[in-house]
Amino acid sequence: MSGPPGAGKSTALLALDRHHPDLSRFGVRDYGLRLAAAGHPLGLAMREALLRQELLSNELVRLEFAHFLDQLSTEVGLVVLEGYPRDLPQCDDLLRTALDWGVRVTGFVVVTVPDDVARSRVANRRLCTGCGATTAGPEAAACPACGGAMVRRRDDTAVGFARRLADYHAIVDDLRAYFGERAMLREVDGTRPADEVRAAIRDALYAEDTVSLPPAVR
Numbered sequence: 001m002s003g004p005p006g007a008g009k010s011t012a013l014l015a016l017d018r019h020h021p022d023l024s025r026f027g028v029r030d031y032g033l034r035l036a037a038a039g040h041p042l043g044l045a046m047r048e049a050l051l052r053q054e055l056l057s058n059e060l061v062r063l064e065f066a067h068f069l070d071q072l073s074t075e076v077g078l079v080v081l082e083g084y085p086r087d088l089p090q091c092d093d094l095l096r097t098a099l100d101w102g103v104r105v106t107g108f109v110v111v112t113v114p115d116d117v118a119r120s121r122v123a124n125r126r127l128c129t130g131c132g133a134t135t136a137g138p139e140a141a142a143c144p145a146c147g148g149a150m151v152r153r154r155d156d157t158a159v160g161f162a163r164r165l166a167d168y169h170a171i172v173d174d175l176r177a178y179f180g181e182r183a184m185l186r187e188v189d190g191t192r193p194a195d196e197v198r199a200a201i202r203d204a205l206y207a208e209d210t211v212s213l214p215p216a217v218r
């Protein structure tokens, strides 16, 4: 799954997490830091680069993803990948690893919004320190869902936004072409209201031909 910052991916996934217990998420950074915290050699090998926000070698990411699949509970019916794959060799790695593990990867979901829409959303949004919910405007002092304090996301500065947007643009055309050629590309219009975006993402993820992990596999 991909999209520029401010496309509504995190908000939608947070809501989907709550309603779909069979959904699991793989984030290169989050999973790597978890492995590092657990003292796993692979996590320790990635730790420094992750903390410095540097890119990991494709080999490390490949091993990390294989480790994730290895640990996956049989309850999981669908995995959403975030921040992976991020180049064409990683796309090949992903499909090969999935094949090795008997896992189907059939959908690449891109949530699109124009750059100026993304920029103003990110400048205005606030994040709940309690439950992770995001609000569109800066006016709420407390989270409407849990009452937690609302703050700016640490990387929602103009510089942080520009860096993440450039990063997205640098890779998304390649990924679109790669998955488009394989009839695996699913685009979601992120300019629609949040509940419609959420429904469109859910439909894209749970479309009949995108169910990626038959329960019997692992």
Ligand SMILES: [Zn+2]
Binding pocket: 128, 129, 130, 131, 132, 133, 143, 144, 145, 146, 147, 148
């Ligand atoms: Zn909250």
